[in-house]
Amino acid sequence: xxxxxxxxxxxxxxxxxxxxxxxxxxxxxxxxxxxxxxxxxxxxxxxxxxxxxxxxxxxxxxxxxxxxxxxxxxxxxxxxxxxxxxxxxxxxxxxxxxxxxxxxxxxxxxxxxxxxxxxxxxxxxxxxxxxxxxxxxxxxxxxxxxxxxxxxxxxxxxxxxxxxxxxxxxxxxxxxxxxxxxxxxxxxxxxxxxxxxxxxxxxxxxxxxxxxxxxxxxxxxxxxxxxxxxxxxxxxxxxxxxxxxxxxxxxxxxxxxxxxxxxxxxxxxxxxxxxxxxxxxxxxxxxxxxxxxxxxxxxxxxxxxxxxxxxxxxxxxxxxxxxxxx
Amino acid sequence: xxxxxxxxxxxxxxxxxxxxxxxxxxxxxxxxxxxxxxxxxxxxxxxxxxxxxxxxxxxxxxxxxxxxxxxxxxxxxxxxxxxxxxxxxxxxxxxxxxxxxxxxxxxxxxxxxxxxxxxxxxxxxxxxxxxxxxxxxxxxxxxxxxxxxxxxxxxxxxxxxxxxxxxxxxxxxxxxxxxxxxxxxxxxxxxxxxxxxxxxxxxxxxxxxxxxxxxxxxxxxxxxxxxxxxxxxxxxxxxxxxxxxxxxxxxxxxxxxxxxxxxxxxxxxxxxxxxxxxxxxxxxxxxxx
Amino acid sequence: xxxxxxxxxxxxxxxxxxxxxxxxxxxxxxxxxxxxxxxxxxxxxxxxxxxxxxxxxxxxxxxxxxxxxxxxxxxxxxxxxxxxxxxxxxxxxxxxxxxxxxxxxxxxxxxxxxxxxxxxxxxxxxxxxxxxxxxxxxxxxxxxxxxxxxxxxxxxxxxxxxxxxxxxxxxxxxxxxxxxxxxxxxxxxxxxxxxxxxxxxxxxxxxxxxxxxxxxxxxxxxxxxxxxxxxxxxxxxxxxxxxxxxxxxxxxxxxxxxxxxxxxxxxxxxxxxxxxxxxxxxxxxxxxxxxxxxxxxxxxxxxxxxxxxxxxxxxxxxxxxxxxxxxxxxxxxxxx
Numbered sequence: 001x002x003x004x005x006x007x008x009x010x011x012x013x014x015x016x017x018x019x020x021x022x023x024x025x026x027x028x029x030x031x032x033x034x035x036x037x038x039x040x041x042x043x044x045x046x047x048x049x050x051x052x053x054x055x056x057x058x059x060x061x062x063x064x065x066x067x068x069x070x071x072x073x074x075x076x077x078x079x080x081x082x083x084x085x086x087x088x089x090x091x092x093x094x095x096x097x098x099x100x101x102x103x104x105x106x107x108x109x110x111x112x113x114x115x116x117x118x119x120x121x122x123x124x125x126x127x128x129x130x131x132x133x134x135x136x137x138x139x140x141x142x143x144x145x146x147x148x149x150x151x152x153x154x155x156x157x158x159x160x161x162x163x164x165x166x167x168x169x170x171x172x173x174x175x176x177x178x179x180x181x182x183x184x185x186x187x188x189x190x191x192x193x194x195x196x197x198x199x200x201x202x203x204x205x206x207x208x209x210x211x212x213x214x215x216x217x218x219x220x221x222x223x224x225x226x227x228x229x230x231x232x233x234x235x236x237x238x239x240x241x242x243x244x245x246x247x248x249x250x251x252x253x254x255x256x257x258x259x260x261x262x263x264x265x266x267x268x269x270x271x272x273x274x275x276x277x278x279x280x281x282x283x284x285x286x287x288x289x290x291x292x293x294x295x296x297x298x299x300x301x302x303x304x305x306x307x308x309x310x311x312x313x314x315x316x317x318x319x320x321x322x323x324x325x326x
Numbered sequence: 327x328x329x330x331x332x333x334x335x336x337x338x339x340x341x342x343x344x345x346x347x348x349x350x351x352x353x354x355x356x357x358x359x360x361x362x363x364x365x366x367x368x369x370x371x372x373x374x375x376x377x378x379x380x381x382x383x384x385x386x387x388x389x390x391x392x393x394x395x396x397x398x399x400x401x402x403x404x405x406x407x408x409x410x411x412x413x414x415x416x417x418x419x420x421x422x423x424x425x426x427x428x429x430x431x432x433x434x435x436x437x438x439x440x441x442x443x444x445x446x447x448x449x450x451x452x453x454x455x456x457x458x459x460x461x462x463x464x465x466x467x468x469x470x471x472x473x474x475x476x477x478x479x480x481x482x483x484x485x486x487x488x489x490x491x492x493x494x495x496x497x498x499x500x501x502x503x504x505x506x507x508x509x510x511x512x513x514x515x516x517x518x519x520x521x522x523x524x525x526x527x528x529x530x531x532x533x534x535x536x537x538x539x540x541x542x543x544x545x546x547x548x549x550x551x552x553x554x555x556x557x558x559x560x561x562x563x564x565x566x567x568x569x570x571x572x573x574x575x576x577x578x579x580x581x582x583x584x585x586x587x588x589x590x591x592x593x594x595x596x597x598x599x600x601x602x603x604x605x606x607x608x609x610x611x612x613x614x615x
Numbered sequence: 616x617x618x619x620x621x622x623x624x625x626x627x628x629x630x631x632x633x634x635x636x637x638x639x640x641x642x643x644x645x646x647x648x649x650x651x652x653x654x655x656x657x658x659x660x661x662x663x664x665x666x667x668x669x670x671x672x673x674x675x676x677x678x679x680x681x682x683x684x685x686x687x688x689x690x691x692x693x694x695x696x697x698x699x700x701x702x703x704x705x706x707x708x709x710x711x712x713x714x715x716x717x718x719x720x721x722x723x724x725x726x727x728x729x730x731x732x733x734x735x736x737x738x739x740x741x742x743x744x745x746x747x748x749x750x751x752x753x754x755x756x757x758x759x760x761x762x763x764x765x766x767x768x769x770x771x772x773x774x775x776x777x778x779x780x781x782x783x784x785x786x787x788x789x790x791x792x793x794x795x796x797x798x799x800x801x802x803x804x805x806x807x808x809x810x811x812x813x814x815x816x817x818x819x820x821x822x823x824x825x826x827x828x829x830x831x832x833x834x835x836x837x838x839x840x841x842x843x844x845x846x847x848x849x850x851x852x853x854x855x856x857x858x859x860x861x862x863x864x865x866x867x868x869x870x871x872x873x874x875x876x877x878x879x880x881x882x883x884x885x886x887x888x889x890x891x892x893x894x895x896x897x898x899x900x901x902x903x904x905x906x907x908x909x910x911x912x913x914x915x916x917x918x919x920x921x922x923x924x925x926x927x928x929x930x931x932x933x934x935x936x937x938x939x940x941x942x943x944x945x946x947x948x949x950x951x
Contacts, residue, residue: 054815055786069509096515109506113528123514161902169510176514191670192842193899196886200898218815221888225896248890262820264845266887268872272820272849283785 007081008042009212010066010099010180015039015075017058017065031285035061037236038075040311043180048206048213050227050244052220052259056284057233059216063182066214067101068092080179097127100173104185106165110157116143116168117153123175142171146201163194170201180212187222199226220263224248229317232256235284235292238311242318252320254297291322299324353604359597363590367413374407378564389582396586399572409587412564416553417594419476419565420546423483427545428538430484431491432527438492439499440522449496453489461486465548469557476559479552483545494537498530536606543598550591566591630702631658632803632836633682633721638696640674640681642906643689649906651677651691653860659804659836666839666851666868668883672903674860675840679808682838683723684713701803719749722797724790726809731793732781738765738792739777745799764795768825787818791825801833808840823850844887848872853940856880859903859914862932866941876935876943879915913944921947 017036022028035058043049051059065072066084077084079095087095103109110119120142121135130138140150146167157165166186173181183202187195203226205211217223223230223244230247232240232255240253251257264272282288288295294304303323311321366373376394382402390397396405438449456464468482499522502508511521546566553559553567554574566587573583640652652674659665667675680686681693684705698705701720705713717723725731733741742764743757752760758777765773768791781789790810797805807826811819827850830837839851847854847868854871856864856879864877875881885897901918910916916926925946932942933949943949 054817064509067513069512093515096513099513101510101513103506103510105506109510111507111511111525111529122516126514126516126520163902172510172514191903192844192883193670193886194902195888196896196898197900199888199896219888220816220890221895224890225888245891258817260890262816263890264816264819264843264849265889265891266844266848266872266884267889267892268848268868270848270891272823272845 009045009047009080010043010214011076011078012042012062012066013040013076013078015062015065015077016073017061017070018073033284034236034287035284036065036072036075039233039236039238040075041231041238041241043212043214045179046206046210046212047229048215048227050223050230051214051216051233052218052223052230053233054218054259056235058236059233060184062233063101063184063214063216067096067099067182093127097176098179100176100178100181102166102169102173102181102183102186105189106162106169107157109169110165110172112157115154115156119157119168120172120175123172127176129176139171139175142174143168145174145205146171161194162190163197166190166198167201170198170205174205174209178211180214182214182216184216185218186215188217188219195222202226220248220259221265232259235282235287237292237308238321239293240318240320240322241311242315246318252314252318252325253293253322254299255293258296350604350608352600353608356597356600356604359593360601363413363594363597364417366410367417370407370410370414374404374410376404376407378403378407378411380404389580397580397582399569399576399580399583405569405583405586408564408569409566409590412566412569412587413590415476415559415563415565416546416549416567416591419479419483419549420542423480423549424487424538424542424545426480426484427487427541428491428534431488432495432534434488435492435495435497436499436522436526436530439496440503440518440526446496449492453492456485456489457493459486461544461548462551465552466555466557469552474557474559479549479557479559482552483548486548487541487545490541491534491537494533495530498533499526502526502529532605536602539598539602539605543595543602546591546594546598631660631663632701633838634658634697634699635678635682636697636699638678638681638698639694640677640686640691641694642691647907648694649909650694651860651906652681654696655855655857655862656696657855657865659838661803661834661836662830663853664830664837664839664851666841666847666854667857668841668844668847668854669857670842670883670903672859673857675857676808677860678857679723679806679838679840683717683721683806685717685723715749718745718797718802719800720802721804721806722800722802723806723808724793724797724810726812732789732796734781737778737780738784742792742796742799745796749800760799761795764799765792767798767829768792768795770795785818786814787822790814790818790822794822794825794829798829798833798835802835804836804838805830806838806840809842810839811846812841812843819846826850844884856883859909861914861929861944863915863944864942865932866938870938870941874936874941876941876948877915877945878919878921878948880943882918913946921945923947 015036016038019033019035020030021033022030039058039062041049051062053059061070064070066077068084072085079099082091082095084095117136117139120139124130124135124138136153140153143150143152148164148167157168160168187198190198199222202213206213215223215227227244229243230241231238232253234255240247240251240256247256248260251260262272282292282295290306290308291297291304294300297304301324309321309323311319313319314325380403382398385398385402394404394406396409399405399408434449438446464486465482468485469478472478472481507525508521511525549565550567550570553565554571556571559565569587570584573580573587576583635658636656638652638655639650641648641650655678657665667678669675677691682698686692693706696706700716703712703716705716739758739761743752743761746752746757746760747754762774762777765776770776770788770791784792810826811822814822823846829835841847851868853867855862856877858879864871864880871880875884882897882899885894886899887895889895899918904910904914904917912927912929916922919926923946930944930946930949932944935941935943935948935950937950
């Protein structure tokens, strides 16, 4: 957290968000899920930060709250000097031009009834960046930038393959000329060969446009290629942050270590560590006291069961939330 | 630009809704019936062989023959002419009331589903209450309170349609919200109004059209029923329900009086239902072609 | 694979539990016929895991459905070849016979356990159901056996959870329940279609460990369908890579990862992201052709860097490197 230049582009501090749900019959019980329980991290201009963790850890909620698609319960999000969470509707429009999102499933994030030229032209028109005859060539340029031919302009989303649709989703996020893109599992739904194509594209765009990314993924392998720094989340909290590849070569938090040894590598000599340790991620409705990870942790001591560890620096640019980490 | 050669988009054939619709025999047949009825109603002034209100005491309760195809009623009026003119009122009331119900219900439903929260809960509660009244009772109550006139009739029938369309539009909007594209629109800085009516609405239109065609049938039936019990446009203006009513008084002497307008109602009913079912099949991408 | 197994009565003890010979599966679009699986042959012995690998549309799931006899009727069908499960020729058997084999001699687990389990029936009943149907157990016996099975797949507090419903389980637990269900009648063959794709990696590791353990104890022949070469490296004994319905490479796992030989296999491996080690993430240009656009001959030729004129003819699956177990369908790479 400290090795970042003085004024980061995006500064997320102590972000909190809970969801309540009422379930049960005949008497409904209200349960509270703390999706974000004091999450902090920063992203520098042109920097790519990976947010990794398993389902339910809150990694997607970070993006949705930072973009005000959902309202936070507490904490702050500072984008290039602007307080995002307190911004007015008008200010928010300006902020959204500079902060964009790419979704996991492009077939669900595109309006199936809009031709590509309309889907990509609409943000340009709405924000007054182009109108009339100027829209089409601008959209064509965007398509060219993501590697799609001009013939795509007048087609509908369903006429494209998954990888091509994701290119369209990326082009739409680029339309307003953002400085930061939240990418929520952008390649998870794609085949391996196409996944590599899209990641190469993102890397090219990052370099050419000096874009910053918050890259949300469950796949450590993908994160390793694209991200310079990684934030590991577990049940709504950040458990470790550090630069790539150090964080994967030498993970300090036991959870990061578990993630690493569980990720299958295409190499029989590095087979998955298949253990019977029966730890399932505990329900986020009722997380364990102390360190959330302690029931699954092979190193847990009594202190872990009562006192939740704070994120502290253990090496330059590396912090870990574990009582035992060095 | 990328290492990968730009992959060419693959054209994939998808039968258009219109294409599928035309292959649907029931839909085409239903459309033919309904269009014929509408044409007959619009053309009544030219097609109708006689003045629908002209009475002829010499021709009271005349049986159908080559001069009066549908016979004459107790005042000696030509039944064919009255059915044709009656179609104007009945279809007009049906179309206008349904259109009003669809527009109002859809707007409320989309807004309610899109924003959610306390307003949504109130809207849901209100629709639940309104929907618990049978459509006919509701219409009856309203006409009784407002008084029988063409406008009030339309209002009464529209009011019964509104909650049904609120519920439908709200449900579809909720389903749309689950998809990422609403969030994508928001993150692009689009206004709520634009998202609701430029993006969500066109995506739920298919379902609304299907339901509107079925509701149209229902509205025409409600009008006929209200007319039958004397709560429609006052006589002597001909409406289908009213002609059936008059025919009913002379059922034994002239059964054709009630029969022909009833057949007209039945034909429109069947036609509209065929259209509704056909549209549903045509707009369902999973349905076999 | 030379001798055709003897009739069912004696076959259960000898021969591989699953033999597939020259299987071709086609889908029918109007009067057109497109082969989505072309002439695939393999056999799987007890305690052996064969992985079918490839990207979407390569035919791996169609192969699994063909073996199970669960191809969508009227859309796809087996058009050639033989499938022998535990000595019974499934392709020749009557539907009633095939039905009695499914769930009894051959079990299957799917990618998404939530949609494969019935949401309104309790877990204990669903696990025991196959035993009532195939082995005539009473409801009470089936329930007791269901409890044993859930313990066997390491569902904690199994006895208390017999009456729970699928939505009350986490994704990993549901997949365990699916495994219990598939193994209830102690089949000899298990088909696992992307069994861990929907799971988080730490849970995936647990489920793979469980499968490997049960396979060892039960002597199962496992056909693993996956797109994940990492999973293959971890649990499979042999691997067959499919592309466009053809097997392009078939090899023991160690040989495959040491010497991936078909241009598609090496490209696929080079495209895989790796947490450690060098290389990876090299995109394969272009995309899989659609069914109607499949090239004649080798189907990978449109994306292949080694393409020669001869690729317009379909190469045979031929030995490579003098190893009869390592075979490749490529004119350039096969032994000459």
